[in-house]
Amino acid sequence: MTPGLTLRSRFAAVAVREVNALSRLLGRGSGTVAGGRAGLWVDPGLLTSLSRGRQVVLVTGTNGKTTTSAMVREGWGGDVAANATGANMPEGHVAALCASSAPRAVLETDEAWLSTVVGATRPAVVALLNLSRDQLDRANEVRQMAQRWRECLDAEYFHGVVVANSADPLVVFAAESASRVAWVDLPGTWRGDAASCPHCTRAIVFTTDSWSCACGFTKPPLAAASLRDQLVVDGVAHRLDLALPGAFNDANAAVALTVLSRLGVDVTGALGRIESLTSVQGRYGLRRFGDRRIRLLLAKNPAGTAALLESLEVGGDVWIAINAQVADGRDPSWLYDVPFEVLAERHVHCLGERRVDLATRLTYAGVSCDVVDDPDSLRSGSREVTLIANYTAFRDWMGRSAPC
Amino acid sequence: MLTIAVLYPDLLGTYGDGGNARVLAVRARARGLAAEVLEVTIGAPIPPASIYLLGGGEDGPQRLACDLLAEGGFVERVDEGAAVLAVCAGLQILGRSFAIEGDASYPGLGLIDAVTTRGPARSVGDMASNVDGRLLVGFENHGGVTVLGPQARPLGEMVVGRGNDGRRDGFRATRLWGTYAHGPVLAQNPWFADEVLAELAGEPLAPWPSVADRLYEERCALLSTRQADGDRSRGRH
Ligand SMILES: [Zn+2]
Numbered sequence: 148m149t150p151g152l153t154l155r156s157r158f159a160a161v162a163v164r165e166v167n168a169l170s171r172l173l174g175r176g177s178g179t180v181a182g183g184r185a186g187l188w189v190d191p192g193l194l195t196s197l198s199r200g201r202q203v204v205l206v207t208g209t210n211g212k213t214t215t216s217a218m219v220r221e222g223w224g225g226d227v228a229a230n231a232t233g234a235n236m237p238e239g240h241v242a243a244l245c246a247s248s249a250p251r252a253v254l255e256t257d258e259a260w261l262s263t264v265v266g267a268t269r270p271a272v273v274a275l276l277n278l279s280r281d282q283l284d285r286a287n288e289v290r291q292m293a294q295r296w297r298e299c300l301d302a303e304y305f306h307g308v309v310v311a312n313s314a315d316p317l318v319v320f321a322a323e324s325a326s327r328v329a330w331v332d333l334p335g336t337w338r339g340d341a342a343s344c345p346h347c348t349r350a351i352v353f354t355t356d357s358w359s360c361a362c363g364f365t366k367p368p369l370a371a372a373s374l375r376d377q378l379v380v381d382g383v384a385h386r387l388d389l390a391l392p393g394a395f396n397d398a399n400a401a402v403a404l405t406v407l408s409r410l411g412v413d414v415t416g417a418l419g420r421i422e423s424l425t426s427v428q429g430r431y432g433l434r435r436f437g438d439r440r441i442r443l444l445l446a447k448n449p450a451g452t453a454a455l456l457e458s459l460e461v462g463g464d465v466w467i468a469i470n471a472q473v474a475d476g477r478d479p480s481w482l483y484d485v486p487f488e489v490l491a492e493r494h495v496h497c498l499g500e501r502r503v504d505l506a507t508r509l510t511y512a513g514v515s516c517d518v519v520d521d522p523d524s525l526r527s528g529s530r531e532v533t534l535i536a537n538y539t540a541f542r543d544w545m546g547r548s549a550p551c
Numbered sequence: 552m553l554t555i556a557v558l559y560p561d562l563l564g565t566y567g568d569g570g571n572a573r574v575l576a577v578r579a580r581a582r583g584l585a586a587e588v589l590e591v592t593i594g595a596p597i598p599p600a601s602i603y604l605l606g607g608g609e610d611g612p613q614r615l616a617c618d619l620l621a622e623g624g625f626v627e628r629v630d631e632g633a634a635v636l637a638v639c640a641g642l643q644i645l646g647r648s649f650a651i652e653g654d655a656s657y658p659g660l661g662l663i664d665a666v667t668t669r670g671p672a673r674s675v676g677d678m679a680s681n682v683d684g685r686l687l688v689g690f691e692n693h694g695g696v697t698v699l700g701p702q703a704r705p706l707g708e709m710v711v712g713r714g715n716d717g718r719r720d721g722f723r724a725t726r727l728w729g730t731y732a733h734g735p736v737l738a739q740n741p742w743f744a745d746e747v748l749a750e751l752a753g754e755p756l757a758p759w760p761s762v763a764d765r766l767y768e769e770r771c772a773l774l775s776t777r778q779a780d781g782d783r784s785r786g787r788h
Contacts, residue, residue, distance in 0.1 A: 280565060288565070288609050342561030342593065348611040350561070350593035477676065478690040480733050483570030503766045507738055510762050511573050518762065 152196050159190035160197070163245040183238030186245065194237050197244035198252070198268035201228070204406055205264060207256045207296075208276025208318075209289075210451040211399045214391070215276060216255040217427045218403035222417030223410070228252040233428055236260050237267070258292055262299035272406050273300065274310045276399070278317040279337050280481065281448040289317060293345055296321035308409045310402060313367045316358060320345040329371035331405050333398045337450035371408075374401040380414050387418070390425045393458035395451075430541075434548040437526025441466075441548055442533050445541045447475070449484035455535055456489050464532045465490065466525070468499035468540035475538045479504045487512040498522055499540040522547065553579050553586040553751055556600035558625070558641075561592050562616040566692065568606025568638045570735035574744050575602070581759045584752055597623040601751050602634040605641025607692070607733060610652040613640040617659060620644065626660055634726035634751055635662075638736060639693055642721060642729035643667045650695065663722050663729065664700030670713075678712025678732055679774040680720040686710065687720070688739050688770040689732025706730055711774050726750060741767055 152160065167182035186193050206216045213233055220227045228247035230239045235255045244252060256264050258278070265273060275296065278289050300309055301324045311322035313330035315337075322328050344351050344360040351360050359365035372380040378387050378401050385404075387397050400421055407417045426432030434441050446452040459465065471479045479501045487509055495516040497506040502518050509516040519525060536544050557564075557572045572588045579586035589598055593615070597603075603625070608616065620626075629635055635645070643649040646665030648656045655668070673694040680687050687707050697715040699705060699722060706721035706728060707714070714720030714731050721730035728747065730736055737744035741763045749756050 290609055290611065343612050343615060348615045478566070478692065478733065480567035480570070480690060480735055480738075483567035483573070483735055483738065484564070503762060503769060506762045507766045508570070511570065511577050511738065513577075518765075 153190075155190045156193055156196040159186040159193045160245050162186050162189050163193075163242055167242060180234050180238050180242070182245070183234070183241040186241050187238060192267075194241050194244070194264070194267040197241060200250070201244075202251045202410070203268045203270040204251075204253045204272045204274065204410070205256045205261070205268065205270045206253065206274045206276070206402075206406075207258055207261050208274075208312075209258065209279045209281045209448060210454070211276045211395060211402075212255045214396060214427045214430070215274065215399040215403050216253050217424060218400055218421045219274075219406050220253045221424055222403055222407050222421045223251060223253070223412060224417070224420055225249075226251070230254055231428070237264060240264060240268070258296075262295055265299045265305060270307050272308045272310055272409055273305075274402050274406050275312060275318045275322055276402060277312055277315050277337065277450065278321070279448060279450040280484070281476070290345055293317040293321045297324055300325045302326035310371075310405045310409060312398075312402065313370055314358075316351055316360075316364070316366075317345055319367060320364070323367075328367075329405055329409055330367045330369070331402050332370040332373035333401060334374060335394055335398070335454075337453065372401055372405040374398060378404065380404055380408050383414065385414065385418055387422075389422050391427070391431055393454060395454040395458070429545050433551040434545075435551050436532075436544075436548040437523075437528075439526065439528050440531050440551065441544075442531065443541065443544055443548065444533065444535045445538070446535050447537050449481050452485045452535065456486065459533060462530075464496070464528070464530050465493050466496040466498055466519075466532055466534045467505055468534065468536040468544060469497075469501045469505045470499045470537060470540040470543070471501045471504075472539045475540070482508040487514055490514045496525065498534075499536065499543075553584060553602070554589060554598070554600040555586060555602055555604065556589045556591055556598060557604045557606075558591050558597065559593060559612075559616045559619065560590050560606065562612035562619075563606040563608040563641055565609060565612075566607040566639065566690075566733040566735075568604070568641075568733060568735050571604050571606075571636060571638070571737040571744075574735065574737040575748060578741075578744055578748055578759060579752075582748075582752075582756050584748075593619065597625055597628060599628065600633055602636060602747070603628070605635070605637040605644065607639030607641065609640075613644065613649075614651055614654075614657060616640070617644045617657070620660060626662060629662060629727070632726070634747070635728070636737075636747060637727075637729045638733060639691075639731050642731065643695055643697065645727075645729060646697065647700075662727070663724065664702035665697050665715075665722060665729075666700070667695040667697040670694050670696040674713040676712060677770075677774060677777070678714060678720070679710040679771075679778070680707030680712075680714055680730075680732075681710055682707040682743070685742060686771050686774070687730065687732060687736070687743055688767070688774055689730070689734040689736045691731045692733065693731060710778050738763060739767060739770060 163182040163186035166185040226249040228249045230243040309325040347362040576586040649667040650669040678691040705719035
């Protein structure tokens with residue numbers, strides 16, 4: 148337990164552990180959210196007191212925050228507090244900091260909570276990965292989100308370092324008023340939600356390597372790190388050879404390593420540790436379903452799904468599972484923003500509660516598919532399967548399958 | 552050749568409405584009608600087209616799209632006979648005026664006798680309306696209240712959700728349709744896609760069965776149940 152807590156905070160921290168122990172005992176999940184909520188009820192300032200004296204890193208963005216947080220933690224090495232179960236709002240942060248007295252913490256942070264969590268934890272580094280449409284029916288419109296990030300990172304209030312993706316105009320808009328920014332220049336960033344300038348709404352013009360608006364808003368020319376054939380951090384080139392698949396994970400690693408370089412961690416050593424990560428919260432790892440081997444991938448929104456489709460290996464079966472519960476966004480029309488046309492040569496099994504919406508989308512994309520009403524009918528087969536699922540569908544399939 | 556032009560998907564593409572163009576093109580080709588889809592982005596001139604599609608978007612982009620349409624000769628093209636399908640923000644732009652961040656009454660294109668003001672709360676959820684005896688289903692996500700003038704005819708009567716004002720959804724004029732339904736609306740309602748297409752083709756179309764029919768049946772069944780529940784709970788109060 149962190150020394151120097153007030154009596155109230157100490158009592159609140161006890162509440163977190165007690166409630167978590169109780170909810171585990173009752174079999175209600177890992178209990179981190181329930182305990183954190185109880186602690187914050189006893190002491191609304193609990194996150195502030197638990198963060199005091201620690202070096203905190205916050206990671207946020209629409210896509211990649213869980214994996215990037217895991218990379219920062221792994222690359223940092225040693226004892227690091229983290230909300231590794233994905234509970235990325237203050238109750239999850241409180242639970243993570245109660246569970247570990249490590250002087251260093253990596254907190255994956257929900258986009259909408261960044262401002263609150265920056266205020267409470269006074270982080271040394273805030274990493275901004277990207278910003279695109281996600282779960283729109285919560286009215287979390289991306290331009291408003293960029294504006295809120297910008298306000299909480301303004302030099303007047305925030306004195307840490309911002310590590311930010313300079314290829315994403317909305318991220319640059321959010322970070323440009325911070326006092327210290329390390330830009331990371333990442334290729335292949337999704338542009339669908341940044342077509343009109345956040346300053347003046349005119350068109351942003353994209354070229355292969357840059358972007359700019361007539362009002363003068365433009366991609367920052369100098370980057371602390373850039374990812375092309377190699378990753379260059381502070382002028383030193385590194386070759387990435389990650390166990391995790393996909394170009395988007397190379398981008399996540401570039402951000403994680405830039406964060407670590409700002410914390411004074413040796414980048415080469417950190418890269419070695421990050422390269423050995425094979426699975427993050429069940430994602431990317433192989434699982435068993437009947438006599439099938441399934442690689443389970445999480446995709447929650449157009450940008451994330453597009454990135455996964457690009458990284459699909461040739462051969463193997465493709466299954467896609469889509470739900471539309473509150474955590475997924477109740478409106479699955481985002482499926483029409485995903486370039487499913489790239490699957491034209493494949494056959495897709497459509498799964499999940501909104502499998503008919505998905506099959507309709509795929510039909511209009513000219514992709515051969517079928518609607519699978521009973522997933523158990525797929526238990527036998529020899530070919531390896533890539534299963535792309537959105538949030539609650541991913542959770543369903545984690546439950547339905549077993550580790551290999 | 553049917554030319555389907557999606558206007559400013561970079562501004563009015565927030566809710567997957569670009570899918571409407573794909574649906575029209577695929578269903579047209581399935582009936583042996585040639586069709587092409589053009590995406591008109593910011594800065595590009597508005598080309599001649601059989602139908603223009605306008606989607607939903609956020610406040611700033613909505614205002615910019617309205618300005619670009621006003622300057623780009625869109626109204627003239629419509630007067631010359633081009634069809635229009637407008638959804639949500641696109642629908643608001645076609646009216647006399649709409650409320651937008653920083654302006655309670657921004658001038659619209661005036662193609663339809665409709666005025667949109669800011670409503671008391673945002674409406675987010677499944678919606679269904681009755682269009683000439685058939686259900687039109689979709690998903691709404693907006694904070695506007697649209698009031699039609701005496702010249703304007705609504706597209707449907709609300710069954711579930713808010714639409715324009717809690718009673719009616721969208722508007723309908725010659726070769727012009729407006730609705731608050733995302734989904735995209737033509738993907739969720741194959742009959743409506745074919746109605747629009749038949750109007751463009753100038754002839755009735757042969758049926759084209761697909762999995763979209765099952766989607767429509769299931770959404771209708773679900774929303775009808777919800778309407779019945781709503782009626783019951785209203786009855787208790
Ligand atoms: Zn600008």
